Amino acid sequence: MNLNISISTGSSTPIYRQITDQVRHAVATGRLAVDEQLPSVRALAEELVLNPNTVARAYADLAREGLIESRPGRGVFVVRKRRVFSREEGRRRLEPLIDALIGEAMAMDFTPGQLVETFESKMRDWKYEEWSSSKR
Amino acid sequence: MKSEYVIRTHGLTRYFGANRAVYELDLKVPRGGIFAFLGRNGSGKSTVIRMLLGLLEATRGGGEILDCDISALGPEMRARIGYLTEEHQVYGWMSVRECEEFQSKFYPKWNENIFRGVVQHFGLKAEAKVKNLSRGERAGLCLGLTLAPDPELLILDDPALGLDPVARRSLVESMIQLTRRSDRTIFFSTHQLDDMERVADYVAVLDQGVLRACCPLDLFRDSVRQVQLRFSSNPPALPEIPGLIQAVRTDTAIRIVCVNYDEKVNEVLQSLKPDEMEISEIRLEDALISYLGRHGEKSFVLSETAQP
Numbered sequence: 079m080n081l082n083i084s085i086s087t088g089s090s091t092p093i094y095r096q097i098t099d100q101v102r103h104a105v106a107t108g109r110l111a112v113d114e115q116l117p118s119v120r121a122l123a124e125e126l127v128l129n130p131n132t133v134a135r136a137y138a139d140l141a142r143e144g145l146i147e148s149r150p151g152r153g154v155f156v157v158r159k160r161r162v163f164s165r166e167e168g169r170r171r172l173e174p175l176i177d178a179l180i181g182e183a184m185a186m187d188f189t190p191g192q193l194v195e196t197f198e199s200k201m202r203d204w205k206y207e208e209w210s211s212s213k214r
Numbered sequence: 215m216k217s218e219y220v221i222r223t224h225g226l227t228r229y230f231g232a233n234r235a236v237y238e239l240d241l242k243v244p245r246g247g248i249f250a251f252l253g254r255n256g257s258g259k260s261t262v263i264r265m266l267l268g269l270l271e272a273t274r275g276g277g278e279i280l281d282c283d284i285s286a287l288g289p290e291m292r293a294r295i296g297y298l299t300e301e302h303q304v305y306g307w308m309s310v311r312e313c314e315e316f317q318s319k320f321y322p323k324w325n326e327n328i329f330r331g332v333v334q335h336f337g338l339k340a341e342a343k344v345k346n347l348s349r350g351e352r353a354g355l356c357l358g359l360t361l362a363p364d365p366e367l368l369i370l371d372d373p374a375l376g377l378d379p380v381a382r383r384s385l386v387e388s389m390i391q392l393t394r395r396s397d398r399t400i401f402f403s404t405h406q407l408d409d410m411e412r413v414a415d416y417v418a419v420l421d422q423g424v425l426r427a428c429c430p431l432d433l434f435r436d437s438v439r440q441v442q443l444r445f446s447s448n449p450p451a452l453p454e455i456p457g458l459i460q461a462v463r464t465d466t467a468i469r470i471v472c473v474n475y476d477e478k479v480n481e482v483l484q485s486l487k488p489d490e491m492e493i494s495e496i497r498l499e500d501a502l503i504s505y506l507g508r509h510g511e512k513s514f515v516l517s518e519t520a521q522p
Binding site: 085087088089090091092093094123124127128129130131132135 | 247248383386387390393394407408409411412413414415432435436494495496497498499
């Protein structure tokens, strides 16, 4: 399986969090399906040229969140996600990203209408509506 | 029984004349994993390494390496420690194969598979003459010679010095492979923070001969936070802040970097009544520069080499 994780050193995000963020994203968008197998710690560490302990830490965090589980003798798999963050915590994490988005849009002279339009078009690309209703 | 640390020093101190090169060093390197030793040029890293290997006498203090007193290392002990010096010392007139034959005579437990694996990884041919090797190839040869006796502890003094990106990547890969066995430890000094970030489990920071941090890399990162305080007019004077390592003032803002940011620090900063206050994570490089830069407060030491 190809996870397509890319790591950048010298970032303000530690490497283990770059991995957890990207796996979470892949699961949330369906690029990684439930019951799909992830590479072993060793294999991913080798592919990304990282200390295996870093990958192990990322996997441990994801397992604690209930996003993946290790099945003894078989490997690491994606499991059905339960909501981990409270609404409030989710909001706290999302808001800085929205701030950055609005700031960039203002700097580039987007009108509010153009920004909303672009945003909605992107949500359609991601099939956000269908994804959201499939969860109910 | 084997101790959980492969290197321990106690108040290790070295003067060169009146110059203090290393001062009261209490270094603990846990068994297993990769330990990065950071610091500016001339901060005393090589002096520490040479004392650890018994190549240089301490003025005061001492230490143990693989549970053996560093002032009494015999040949048997030295065979269990691999040491790669800053300048790679090999004879120009020898071929790669001859280097191996020559070096292997000194070691009863020479593993030629390790040697071949490493030199192939660096793209070296057995017949190539040492004098014709590039810097990266020469580094690969020396690394192979150092790894082939299968040492328990590998000490690398700035192994990435002068290497191109491809050779550096080979070096990093070799380091990761070597520590597949959980009882193998690498202790290395470097200025290559990108490589360090990929491989290191632990980090120690030496500043003008004084140990400023010695802990797991994740802890080092998690402990350092940057806070930006914005004011509508000139910022007030900073009160005492525990763990402060850097403070930079501008006309309407103060940016501070501090270790172990907590509720108490938060209260102190809030009491300055800034218009805006933003706490953010910091890049490893910036954290290190805050530790070592001119603005640094020298009061804070982060030390905790617990097992992960």
